[in-house]
Amino acid sequence: MRTDTPQPVRLADYRPFPFAIETTRLVFDLHPTATKVTAELAIRRVGDATEPLVLDGERLKLLSIAIDGQALGANQFVVDAEHLTIAEVPDRFVLTTEVEIDPSSNKALTGLYMSGGRFCTQCEAEGFRTITYFPDRPDVLSRYTVRIEADRKFPHLLSNGNPGAFGQVGETRHFLEWTDPFPKPCYLFALVAGDLDVLADKFITMSGREVALRILVDPGQASRAAYALDSLKRAMKWDEDTFGREYDLDLFAIVAVRDFNFGAMENKGLNIFNSALLLADPETATDLDYERIEAVVAHEYFHNWTGNRITCRDWFQLCLKEGFTVFRDQSFSADQRGAAVQRIKDVRALRARQFAEDAGPLAHPVRPSSYLKIDNFYTATIYEKGAEIIRMLKTILGDAAFRKGSDLYFDRHDGQATTVEAFIACFAEASGRDLTAFFDWYEQAGTPSVTIDTDYDAAAKALTLTLTQSTAPTPGQPNKKPLPIPVAIGLLSAEGEVLRDTEIVLLDQARQTVRWEGVTSAPVLSALRGFSAPVNLTTDARASDRYVLFAADPDLFNRWEAGQTLARDLILARAAGTPDEVGEERYADALGRALVDDAAEPAFKALLLALPSEPDLALMSDPADPAALHEARDTLRTRIAVHLGDLLRRLHGEMQSEGEFSASAEAAGRRALRNACIEILAADPRDDNLMRIVGHFEASRNMTDMIGALYPLVSIGGVAREKALANFHFAWRAEPLVLDKWFAVQGRDPNEDALERVIALTSYPDFEPTNPNRLRALVATFANFNPARFHDPSGAGYRFLADQILAVDAFNPTTAARLVDPLGGWRRYKPELGQQMREQLERIKAHPGLSRNVLELVAKALDQDDPRGE
Missing domain, CATH: 2.60.40.1840 (Aminopeptidase N, middle-beta domain)
Structure with missing residues (x-):
């Protein structure tokens, strides 16, 4: 068990940093195991004359330190595990430090590390302190110049801003300098060095400036970045048209890396992306991948104004940039793919992640008041609920007043690190409305x-x-x-x-x-x-009212919602031992009528066919019995498959396309409906249905259809499952992103041997626990999306997850902490399950050397008094 007691950071204790860092010059002498970083900081005192200079720094080997060119003696500064402190400094001076770091041994994937033989960085939230000594906080903005020197086997040397001087250094090395004219916090710093292919284009802004666009990827992968590049150009145009925001540098670059803790990062002018959210072609990516690439590329680009040009005063204001930017990317996706379908998908995600968060011990306000590790607050509450608050603000104020308020915000706070209060004040001023009570949405946790x-x-x-x-x-x-x-x-x-x-x-x-x-x-x-x-x-x-809405509501979200409510009530009734078989037949009839409505788009019909998920149903049960919910939901699926079998088989045939693959929303909708039909038919695996699904799999000409058939075959089990999995692995074993899908499908396997299979897969040669994508594909998918097997009565699923958390925490606490959540809702489940979940949380908490990231979440799940008083 930990012997130290980490102290929380509190919003009430915020104090401005007593020094301004006017300019920052960084020189990187890159080497995989011994990179030297020289930092030259032009510093000016802005606080009390007695305050020392305290800089953050972790895992740094200090080689030299000087003020205004004069080396400091050992008695003039103090270095500990987390800080560099200089007690006496002038009011204005230049601090120069040189440190050495080891990128190759950095498996936490924060700061500067190696991925696929390349150097790359991830500095949000507090990774910059592992690169050099600096005030690693978002309210310290500085103008950066960067010189990168490396061996010529790393041909591309990239950082923020615009490129400048370049040249050779001796026979084997070269350099490139970068200048970012816009002040930024250090969490937006980025560096990439390596061998990459480039996909290039340009964009002409609304003022007529030409911006060079570059996407850099693994050699041979440039063609797979074409959709991301197209998404970027559409996002740039949309932001100009919708929010009046124009890009401000001469170059906008995106780099894809395989090893990344997050989806992507909005570093100024140099976005770094998880490869899974950038690379796509029909053979290797699903329609969901295309949708996510479009949304995430837009999200990170939109951050240029909502996050970069205007940033957070402190990390408690994280929703200021993330909530607003999620709202912007959702609005963009709605315009690209259809408002109703996109809204349904966004709400499904909100309920699955954020409503569950609000219902458990990890509930927190959109703007929290304290944290132990800020990494743990990159949550659905900050992002998705934060976006919902912006959406409500627009609904209340109206489109014109909302645009007026956002324009005022951009004009007033450009170049600043600011707060949620300042943001809301702009909309209050622009609209003439008193928004005092509205601010409570930011400070009050829970779902009303x-x-x-x-x-x-x-x-x-x-x-x-x-x-x-x-x-x-x-x-x-x-x-x-x-x-x-x-x-x-x-x-x-x-x-x-x-x-x-x-x-x-x-x-x-x-x-x-x-x-x-x-x-x-x-x-x-x-x-x-x-x-x-x-x-x-x-x-x-009444139920009869739901059927009216399901059939005729002009609001498509509520039409879908009516169908979901009808299905939910039927499943919950059966799980509680009071099945309504007449109601189930009536629901199947109504669903059939909705599926033959020619006025409805295929994408919408596909959503109608998707029953409420088992995790969502668990939130509506007190206490939740995962096995009963799984059986009840399966029973309704089977009834639909039998009752509507002829219709589903006919739709499956009608939705087949013989033409070239298109990533358009319309074509994706047809594929979604076709795949939804066979997923339902798999619940009735009679010979003709099984042959249809096998034929679908074997004839697939794109990854959407192949995955669309693979999961139904896995759910059927037996010979069909083993043959399909073997064939898929043989075909795609050399494609890491596709192989992630192979692991994920098995993580969702609903058959009774699923846990045994998942445990065995962790010893498989292709399983890479140090790669967050692979870990999430198998372990997180199993724990989050396979409740019937995760909640095995023996508790083996809980022990497996706890083992994985502890193993990963040893080298990547950020990713380990994101695995804790499935255990955190232990109070919602049957006592015999909840107690076993709690025991695993206790085991994790008692583990020697546990990271603060995991400790914070486990302690909250265990030690917080039950707010219900139970």
Whole structure:
């Protein structure tokens, strides 16, 4: 067990750094095991004259230190494991340090490390301190110049900004200098050096400037970056048209690396991407990969203004850049791929990740008040809920006032490190609205529950709506305030005709009543249209009302939501031992009618076919019984497969395309529906269905169709599974990104031998635990998306995950901490399961040398009093 007691960082303790770093010059003498980094910092005191200079630094070998060219004696500074402290410094001076670091041994993948024989960096959130001594905090902005010197076997030398002088150094080495004219925090610093292929293009900005575009990838992979490059150009144009934001440097570059803890990083002018989110062609990437590449390329580009030009004063303001940028990338994706389909996908992800977070011991506000390791707050709450808050702000203010507020924010805070308060103040000023109460969304954790009761007066032709809201206690916040919640509501008749178009009701009290006149017949309520707020909604609607919405609601999100609610209630009823077989047949009939609606897009129909996931169903059960939920959901799938078998087989045939592959939203939608059909048919694996799925797999001409058939074959099990997996591995064993999919499919295997298979795969020659992509593909997929097998009654799934967390924590605490979450919800499950989950958390906590990253999350999962008082 740890003997030290790490102290939390608190928002209330924030103090500005007492020095300004006006310019930073870095010189890198790159060597895989002994890189030398010289830092020349022009420093000016801005705080109290008595304050010492304290710089962050970890795992650095200090070679020399000087002030204004004069070397410091050993008695003039102090170096410990985390800081360099100089007690007495002038008010203005130049500090020069030289350190040595070992990139090749850096398996944590933060700071400067080696990946695929190349040098690369990841400095967010606190990785720069492992490169050189510096105030590693986001409110210290500096202008950087960088000189990179390396062996010529590393032909590309890249950093932030615009390239400058270059040349040879002796017979075997060369150098290149970079200048970034825009002040930035050190977490946005980037460096890459290595042998790379380049895909080049250009973009003409709205003011007529030419920007060079470069995507750099593994040799031979340039063609696979074409879709990312196209996505980048579309994102640049969209940001100009939608937010008036123009790119500001002469060059925008993206580099793909295989070993990366995150998806991508928005370093100024030099984005570094996980290869999985940059490389795609039809043979190796699925439509989901294309969608994610489009979204993430846009996200990191949009950060140029929402994160780079304007950054965070401190890490508590992380949602300031991430929430706003997620909202921007979601809006871009909606314009590219269809608003309704994109909204459904975004809400599914929100509920799966963020609602689960809010429902457990790791619940925290969008702007937290304390942390032990900031790495642990790159969460769904910060990102996805942060985006929902921006969406609500736009809904409340309207499009024009929202754009006016964002323009004011960009103009007022350009070049600054600022706060959420300053951001909201811009929208309040631009709109003339008092947004004081709205700010509570940032400071209050938990998912609000909204209830709507209706009372229709036929004689008066009037409808009275009674809306109430409440939020359950969360760790550290037992008492909750009412929040301003925009509830989008429309009315339909029992025949599905529109009685009243969408209106926004702003629920800002615990209880509120609205009366609508002129309602000509008993209405069917369509509430929370477009998922206008991140809440759990309950209404007094009858099942018959749900069927009206499922068939006729013009709001496609609510049409999908009605179908999901019907399916959810049927599954939960069967899991509780009270099956409604008549209701299941009725649901299958209604689903069949929706699937033959010619007005509906294939992508939307594919979403209708996807039943609520088992993790989502577990959130709606108290306590959750994963085995019962799995069986009940499978039963409904089988009923649909039998009841709609002819229709599903017909749609599967109709959606087949004989033409060239297209990554368009329309073509992807047809493939999505085709694959959704066979996933349902796999629940009834009679001979003709099995032959159809095998034929689909063997005839696949793109990875979307191949994976679309591989998972159904794995779920069927037996000979079909083994043959398909063997053939897939043989065909793709040399493609790391494709092989990740092979591992992930087996992580989701619903058969009873899944855990045994997953454990065996961790000893497989292709399993690379040091590579986060491979680890996530197998271990995280199993723990997060295979609940029936992860929650094995023996507790073996929990022991397996705990073993993996401890093993990975020894070299990559950031990735290890991201594996803790599946154990953190132990209170939600049956006591016999929850106790075993808790025991594994206790085992992890007691492990010698546990990282602060893992310790923080495990301690919160264990030690926080149950806010429900249970």
